[in-house]
Amino acid sequence: MQEFKKLVRDKIPDIIRQQGEIPSVEILSDDEYLIELEKKLFEEVKEYQESKEIEELADVLEVIHAICEARNCTLSELEKIRQEKHSKRGGFSKKYFLISKR
Numbered sequence: 001m002q003e004f005k006k007l008v009r010d011k012i013p014d015i016i017r018q019q020g021e022i023p024s025v026e027i028l029s030d031d032e033y034l035i036e037l038e039k040k041l042f043e044e045v046k047e048y049q050e051s052k053e054i055e056e057l058a059d060v061l062e063v064i065h066a067i068c069e070a071r072n073c074t075l076s077e078l079e080k081i082r083q084e085k086h087s088k089r090g091g092f093s094k095k096y097f098l099i100s101k102r
Contacts, residue, residue, distance in 0.1 A: 006043070007036040009062075030070070037067050 007028075016023040028036060041063045048056035068078050 007033075007040045034067070034070055037063060037070060041067065 013023040013025050041060065044056065044059040044063050048060055064078075065075065068075055
């Protein structure tokens with residue numbers, strides 16, 4: 001038996017069944033779900049940092065979508081907040097690397 005103990009995408013149990021194996025899953029409470037989403041976000045970011053593949057970045061975005069939904073925030077609300085911060089503080093396109101300030 002292989003143990004995972006992590007949040008997985010919705011279709012993973014079905015995929016495991018199609019492979020002739022039997023998944024053991026539980027449904028998380030809302031609080032547990034948010035905790036596991038935050039763990040998943042770190043996991044996906046780490047995978048992206050290691051591979052630099054856009055597919056891994058898409059996984060990060062999928063987790064961000066799920067966190068928004070779990071926190072009753074729409075993607076348009078998130079985008080509005082992002083745009084407001086961009087207007088006030090800018091983005092990262094100028095590639096500034098702050099060394100110090102006096």
